[in-house]
Every structure is written in C-alpha cells, then in structure tokens.
Amino acid sequence: MKYYSTNKNTPEVSLKEAVVKGLAADNGLFMPERIEAFDPSFFENIQNLSFQEIAYEVALKFFGEDIEAQKLHEIVFDTLSFDCPLVKVDGNIYSLELFHGPTLAFKDVGARFMARLLNYFLGKKEKQVNVLVATSGDTGSAVANGFLGVEGIHVHVLYPKGKVSRIQEAQFTTLGQNITALEIDGTFDDCQHLVKTAFLDKELNEKLVLTSANSINVARFLPQAFYYFNAYARLKEAGILENRELVVAVPSGNFGNLTAGLIAAEMGLPIQQFIAANNENDVVFEYLKTGKYQPRPSVETIANAMDVGAPSNFARILDLYQHSHKLINEKIKGFRYSDGEIREVIDRVYSETGYLCDPHGACGFQALKEFLSGQQVGVFLETAHPAKFTETVEAVIGSGKVELPEKLAAFMRGTREVKSLPAEYEQFRVYLLGMCF
C-alpha cells in the first residue's frame, strides 16, 4: 500500500518510508491510498471475536500488503496485551476504557505499535536507530514505555526540568534499558527546538540514524481505529445495540484518535455520528460552526492533553472529506467545555453513578448527555485513568478518594535516572554523538 501526502506535492511513498519519515517531504501528513471496506458479514459475527482478533483483522486491511501475516499477528498481539473494556455509566451512555496499558492512557497502543513497526523495518540495521521525543508529560511516557526493550532502537526523551508532574516524570525516568531521560534546563519549546535542530543537522544525520515518534506518524495513528471496532463488537455482544444507532464521542486535541474513528467508519463500521469533545481550545468547534479554520495559540486547561491550538490531524479530516465543510459537519458534531464545566461533570457523574471520569473523558460524557436522543446508544472514549490527574480530580470529589493503581505506584518506587543538559544545541549534539560508539 502506498501513502500520499495531504499536501499532494510529493510522490507517494511505501509504508516503510511513511513510518520512518513521519512527515511527508512537503510537510503534509501521510494518508493510505486506499481505505478498504469490510464485507458486511464481518460485522455480523464481530461480537464473537476478541479485541485482539478484531485488531488483527483491521491491521490486515491497512498493513497486510506490506507485512507478512504471521509477523503482523505477532505485532498486534504484542501491542494489545490488555483489553479496552466497555463500562456502563449512565442510561444509554457507556465508557470505552482505553487506559489499561502500561502508562494508563490511550497513547500506549499507538506508541507500542509504532515501536514494533520501526523495529520490523529498521531493527536489523547495523546502526542503532535513535528516536528523539520532546515531551511536556504524557507523550514521553507513552513512547518510552512503548519502545522499552525493543531491539535496535534507543529512545531519548527530552523534558523541561521542573515542569512535568512527579508521576509523569517517573514513567519515563525509571525505565533504564534503551530509554534515556534528558532533563533540559528550559521550557517544552526549548526541548522541541533541540529535537528539530538535530533533525536538520546534516552532519549529525550522516553519523546517526535519527527519527521521531510524533503522533502524526501513520504507525501511531492508524492502530487507533482498533478501539472503535471493539466498541461496536462489545455493544453487540452485550445485546445493547439491537437496531439502535451508535454515537461515539472522542475527547480531542490533535484529532488523531477521532480521525482513526472516521477511517473505521469508512471501512464500513456502523457509527451513525461522531462527536468531537473539546476543552476551551476549540478551533475545530469554531470551524464546524462557521466553516472557517483559524488555528491559534493553545490555552492551559485541566484537560491538558487536549490543549492544542492547531490540531495536526485536521489536515487528514479535510483530506478525507475533500475539504467539504458540509460533509465534515454531517460526520462530526462539536461540543466544548470550560474547566468549570469539566469539574462540574466529574462531580455530578461521580455522585450520581459512582463512575469517576478523568477531565478528558468528562468532556466526552457530557457531550453525549447533551446530544443523545432516545433511540441512540452513546460511547465515549475514556482516554486516561483518573489517577493520572489525581490533583484535579480530588479537588472536585474530595481528597484521598482516587486510588493510585499498582502500575503507577510501581513507577513511583523505581529509581530515577536522568541526564541533565542545558537548553543549548551544541551540548545536546555532543551527547548524541556519544551514541555513535
């Protein structure tokens, strides 16, 4: 399968090139040349398949031409060593919990899948592949854990000193093996700048194989389609669907997760309506309303993984629907919530149902609450475990009520190992050159 750029100013590339390069040469995002629909019979029996089995069938549609079936099966089953269960929350509203992976957030799946694909394509190279990732918290932990122990690849996580929560930091500074945490004396923007400068450094790139694990990478983005198929299967298995329409609400920042859902629908998955749930970073909400797309700097909110002012995957949505505002408006409904509203939702849902939402999932829940009509079933993607946001959540429901899951507690007990660097390129460069030996 070939991959084209959403900017359409550069030749199509192979899957390998799309995964290794991340971004197209004309700065566009890669899209698969074909989106193959399933035969309707697949959906008649889907409830008999496990999450992992469904994911394998979906992965075959994307990657089956480029990776042998046996290998792809191994990659999918290794990536999905955990489930994403459906939990009833309130009436016809269900939570699809995507937070049962190693760092308790949905990015684990994409990160692990990408690690395995890079290893498949480059792992036998004589030279080690160096993945550079700048993080303000969550991306670094998902990538570090996804790539942990994957042969032939070393991950360098750059994070701003003192600006990442203790629990986030513990998730990428205690791993050891092929993961190095670099504490940069600067801001997140400084970290990003160091990484970008390294990618543009010709001499350095002759000596080292450098790549990114950016969320726009097709290997991180496409596997997110797995979730949507599983939501449908589990609803059907439980006999909940019975001729009712399915509405899925997606807490959105860069819109990778939602775009993967749109692709699942193009493959025939019967989802009637998508909802993009946003915090105050609402450029897509405004686009849906006005037809005008006006990116702007992000603002900080309590649902901080959605603090995105220029969502990169929006280019993919425009491409998927030929830039038609009308079509996009039919497929996606927009809702947005202030921090105050998010707190109110967490509080109300917890006291009325006992279900504890994280600040991102809360936006999805509330959007369904406002949107759903009688004959519909709603699923919101619960993108992170509430314990990842203990401070925010306990400030709402009372302190001491959020239990720290064992997975997070184990990170906190680990030994912290970091290398400190100033926010100066020359020293980062010297550090990277040290990797040649």
Ligand SMILES: *Cc1c(COP(=O)(O)O)cnc(C)c1O
């Ligand atoms: C990354 C993230 C999101 C947003 O996902 P996108 O694919 O960027 O839209 C939502 N919630 C959590 C917890 C996240 O980590």
